[in-house]
Amino acid sequence: MARMPKLGGKSVSGKKLPEFTWNADLIEFDGPLVSLFKSDRDADALFVWVDCDRYKNRWCIVQVVRSNLRGYLNAEIALRDLFEQAGDLYFFDVGPSGRRSNFVVSTIGIVPQSYLPAADSMLDDSVATDAARRLASEGTSSCVFNLDGELYLDDISAIPKLIQQLYSFHYGLTHSYRPAVRDKLTEIMGKWRGGVNAVNIFTGLKSVIPSIHRPQITELHYASPGHIKLDALPDLTQHIDAALNRISDDQNFERMQELYSSIYDYFKREELSGFDDVDVSKATQITNRQSGDLEGFFNVFFDALGWSSYSDSFRGLDPSPLARMRVLLAYYRRLRQLREFVGQGKLRLQS
Structure with a gap:
């Protein structure tokens, strides 16, 4: 040759x-x-x-x-x-x-x-x-997030960033059948057995989202009311909207906050890390009892968010309920931040 x-x-x-x-x-x-x-x-x-x-x-x-x-x-x-x-x-x-x-x-x-x-x-x-x-086969389409009220420059920065992070999370779960996505999720969650900066799961997933699936801003308009118009995968923005709808209901939000507080108290009592966006110096070993407790929290959390269709695929990514729980907590913190914009009248729900 x-x-x-x-x-x-x-x-x-x-x-x-x-x-x-x-x-x-x-x-x-x-x-x-x-x-x-x-x-x-x-x-x-x-x-x-x-x-x-x-x-x-x-x-x-x-x-x-x-x-x-x-x-x-x-x-x-x-x-x-x-x-x-x-x-x-x-x-x-x-x-x-x-x-x-x-x-x-x-x-x-x-x-x-x-x-x-x-x-x-x-x-x-x-x-x-x-x-x-x-x-x-997966085509994007126009997706709209409505804006209103008094918006400041940092609001315009924070809202799209939070939407992007939640979108990346849902992309990872719905596309875990793709080897590149599954491998990246498994890699990230494996690191979370010992703890890793929470931002890494969202930035890590961005690395395996091709441009044709990334949410692209096609129009940004604010005139009270206004909107952010994205060219994105519609089922993913619908997942975000559905989760936001759930916790924007005061009774549902109160139940979610009680659940979050219960998990927080459990983590403190059991000396587990996972609530702060900081690195953990060494891996956290959990007992069979703790594993069972965390699995129970995981089930309640998924039910509260209405994610039954995600449950099996999410479990398949990492056998450690601690890693899975840390990821869910990171997601919830960002969803809760987005809810604050709804409460302030700066972000309006679709339904």
Whole structure:
């Protein structure tokens, strides 16, 4: 087998490129050929296999924007078009150990023609993986959160941030069938056996939400009343709205607060951590009795939020009821903050 050609372009250090997180394989044949990745800069990229020799495989990183990714998944835009619109193309080689090397930044005009996809390189059903088809089938639509009352700059910052965090949580639970999402949730919750900053579960999940599923602000209007209009997965915003509706009812909120206080008292009495957004220096070992108690709290909490459909999938992510309880507490604290905006008349419910 002939060695791969030397690439035209500029050699770069791999350390200067973003960190990429695998999201899904879109085309496979004896291994992945086109895969979707997410960078630590919240940008999507396709990793496309282009060549190999007896020693290494060569890949191309093709940066892709939200609209083009959606078009490619829907078989409306060819892979060749994504190469042409990406601007800089980044190549690297991978050896048997999995180590990446020989990073080169190039442009479409000077790379070997054999590295470029055909003009009709559509992601149709004949080549798409099940993961690609499922990503394509989940369409976003317009979702609205109504604003009112006296809003300040920090309110405009806080409300979308809380919505984003709750959205990430629901995305994780409803998409735990996807290996990338499930692995990230399992990783985060595993760390929570010993405690970790609560923000990490929400920021961690963002790393496996492709741009086509992220809530994108399409309109921000405030004129008493106003609104935040998002292009997002409608079932996830409905989950947020339903949970907010539940605790916006005074009687339901009082019951939730009593439950929260009971769990808080239990954690203090049993010398367990999990209420503050701080790191815990060592793992917390729990007894069988504590495990049973926490499992009971978990069941009551899920019933109170009306999440019976989530219960089994959430349990499957981590066997530790302490880790699961910590995650629920982190979610509830953020939901309660959003409720305060409802009580102040700054955020109005849909129903």
